[in-house]
Amino acid sequence: MWRYHRQKLSVCLLLLLAVLVLAFHQGELKDWALRDSVDSLGEAVTLAVCGAWLSLIISSRPVGRITNYLFFGSFLLLFSATLDLADEVLDYPPEQRLLSWLESFPAPIGMVLLTIGLFGWHREQQVISRQLQGREGFLRDHQLIDPLTQLYGPVYLHAVLNREIKLRRPGQTLSLLLLDIQGFAGYNRNFGVSAGDELLQRLAIWFAGQLRPQDVICRYSGDCFVVLLPDTPPSSAELLAQHLQSQLQHICTEPLVLQTVVQPVQDQSAAAALQQLELSLLQAKTQPSSRHAAYSRVWY
Ligand SMILES: Nc1nc2c(ncn2[C@@H]2O[C@H](COP(=O)(O)OP(=O)(O)OP(=O)(O)O)[C@@H](O)[C@H]2O)c(=O)[nH]1
Numbered sequence: 195m196w197r198y199h200r201q202k203l204s205v206c207l208l209l210l211l212a213v214l215v216l217a218f219h220q221g222e223l224k225d226w227a228l229r230d231s232v233d234s235l236g237e238a239v240t241l242a243v244c245g246a247w248l249s250l251i252i253s254s255r256p257v258g259r260i261t262n263y264l265f266f267g268s269f270l271l272l273f274s275a276t277l278d279l280a281d282e283v284l285d286y287p288p289e290q291r292l293l294s295w296l297e298s299f300p301a302p303i304g305m306v307l308l309t310i311g312l313f314g315w316h317r318e319q320q321v322i323s324r325q326l327q328g329r330e331g332f333l334r335d336h337q338l339i340d341p342l343t344q345l346y347g348p349v350y351l352h353a354v355l356n357r358e359i360k361l362r363r364p365g366q367t368l369s370l371l372l373l374d375i376q377g378f379a380g381y382n383r384n385f386g387v388s389a390g391d392e393l394l395q396r397l398a399i400w401f402a403g404q405l406r407p408q409d410v411i412c413r414y415s416g417d418c419f420v421v422l423l424p425d426t427p428p429s430s431a432e433l434l435a436q437h438l439q440s441q442l443q444h445i446c447t448e449p450l451v452l453q454t455v456v457q458p459v460q461d462q463s464a465a466a467a468l469q470q471l472e473l474s475l476l477q478a479k480t481q482p483s484s485r486h487a488a489y490s491r492v493w494y
Pocket residue numbers: 342374375376377378379380382386387388389390391394415416417479
């Protein structure tokens with residue numbers, strides 16, 4: 195963000211520097227005995243806080259009207275605080291009124307600008323959260339989000355997979371990785387359904403955290419998750435599957451069996467690709483040595 199504010203920041207800092215040069219030119223250094231160290235400390239802290247506000251605004255705000263209010267508001271406070279601090283070490287001649295005006299006036303103007311900016315920021319946040327709520331409501335209404343794990347569900351997977359297949363460029367790879375917890379029915383029986391729910395939530399968070407931003411993970415059915423991996427050949431998807439299996443023991447204390455199936459997506463519909471994936475899972479479970487299970491692993 196800094197580069198967007200570079201120009202006005204440079205002008206403001208030059209202005210501040212020019213006023214400081216004028217202050218040192220007009221004023222005389224006070225005797226140490228006349229300096230109030232507590233006042234100086236208070237003013238130095240105020241200056242540091244104004245500087246921190248300004249740098250936070252610059253680093254977090256996009257360019258725009260509200261940002262300008264915040265920027266100039268905090269800069270004027272910083273301007274006054276700098277001259278306030280200079281005032282602690284310099285004595286100005288009594289006829290020199292300009293410097294005391296430059297010290298006094300910018301602060302209240304800065305406060306007003308900052309208040310207008312903060313009000314605008316508040317309104318902006320309200321609009322953003324209304325939009326986010328609307329988007330979340332849309333996703334929920336269309337049952338795209340699984341309420342237990344907060345991951346996308348199978349309807350969304352179908353839609354996004356179809357889109358990926360359509361938009362795929364020649365030679366671009368796309369893989370699906372299926373993660374199925376084995377013996378989950380037994381886990382529910384032994385520890386209770388709410389412990390099963392909690393395990394699914396924990397796994398969903400962990401799986402999602404292991405993926406790249408462009409990957410899409412969905413809860414496909416009860417204890418089965420599917421990950422869509424764009425630009426990923428099956429060999430890399432298999433490495434990810436192995437990584438998840440090897441790390442799972444650090445996440446869950448329960449001895450879990452994780453069945454994984456990796457499948458490259460060819461020029462086919464999403465429904466056909468997912469049907470094939472389900473078939474591969476079935477075959478991996480029933481005939482672990484079959485060709486369809488070539489990319490599947492069982493971890494205990
Ligand atoms: N706690 C909990 N259990 C669920 C949920 N959804 C489905 N299940 C249970 O998950 C189990 C899934 O069935 P299966 O895939 O046959 O279970 P499994 O024992 O892992 O079978 P394999 O995968 O063949 O080893 C069923 O017992 C469901 O009742 C849920 O949201 N929460």
